[in-house]
Amino acid sequence: MSLHPDDLSALRPHLLRFARLQLRDQALAEDTVSDTLVAALEHPERFSGQSALKTYLIGILKHKIIDTLRSGRREVRLTLGGGGDEDGEAQSDIDAFDALFAKNGHYHTPPSDWGNPDRALERREFFEILQLCVDKLPAKIGRIFMMREWLELETEEICQELEITTTNAWVMLYRARMRLRECLELNWFGQKA
Numbered sequence: 001m002s003l004h005p006d007d008l009s010a011l012r013p014h015l016l017r018f019a020r021l022q023l024r025d026q027a028l029a030e031d032t033v034s035d036t037l038v039a040a041l042e043h044p045e046r047f048s049g050q051s052a053l054k055t056y057l058i059g060i061l062k063h064k065i066i067d068t069l070r071s072g073r074r075e076v077r078l079t080l081g082g083g084g085d086e087d088g089e090a091q092s093d094i095d096a097f098d099a100l101f102a103k104n105g106h107y108h109t110p111p112s113d114w115g116n117p118d119r120a121l122e123r124r125e126f127f128e129i130l131q132l133c134v135d136k137l138p139a140k141i142g143r144i145f146m147m148r149e150w151l152e153l154e155t156e157e158i159c160q161e162l163e164i165t166t167t168n169a170w171v172m173l174y175r176a177r178m179r180l181r182e183c184l185e186l187n188w189f190g191q192k193a
Contacts, residue, residue, distance in 0.1 A: 003044045003053070008037050011054050015061050021143055022065050022151070032068055036061040062151055069153075069161055112185055126188060133183035137176055144169060145176035 015036060019029035039060050040047065047056050102108055134142055144162065147153045148169075153161075159169050 003040055003047055005041070007053055008040060008057070011057055012037065014054065015057060018058065018146075019061060019065060021139075021146060023068060024139075024143070028068065032064045033061065036064050039064070066151055066153070112189060115189075129184065129188045130180075133180050133187065136183060137179055141172050141176045141179070144172045145180075148173055 012033060015033045016029055019032045020026060023029045023032060036057060040057060047053070100107060100109075134145065137145065144158060147158050147161070148155070155166060155169055158164075159166055162169070164172075
């Protein structure tokens with residue numbers, strides 16, 4: 001299967017958006033996307049067509065982003081906290097989470113039935129809604145969610161990269177998951193959270 005430069009150009013904006021979210025630096029994101037496209041063009045035989053071209057390119061981009069993050073070439077550092085009380089925020093999140101459950105450990109109100117998740121995942125529209133939901137997340141929360149769930153970085157690596165505590169990372173991941181759950185229930189499953 002051959003790679004056509006026009007097909008790669010059409011996917012560049014999507015790749016760039018993803019790279020910017022992770023790297024937080026326009027120039028670095030553009031360089032990383034360019035490296036991704038060059039890698040695809042240098043070895044077109046590696047694209048067998050068993051997956052979508054977009055999936056193939058994102059796979060390459062993920063590795064390029066991880067290499068960039070690990071190399072320490074970033075100039076902009078994300079700082080969290082801003083003088084806020086992180087321990088107080090963490091405790092309020094824990095309290096809110098605990099309020100979802102009865103003393104016996106079961107949900108007070110179970111999550112709505114999402115039907116057959118395997119079939120839903122196969123639908124392209126689902127991924128479009130999921131992407132919109134991820135895009136709606138606050139930048140810091142969206143970034144840590146993508147680092148953990150998409151780039152599959154370990155928590156320690158994320159904490160080191162973002163210069164945050166493990167507790168703070170888990171709180172942010174919790175917030176991301178809860179917001180994504182609510183967004184998907186409203187926009188995909190058609191039920192109010």
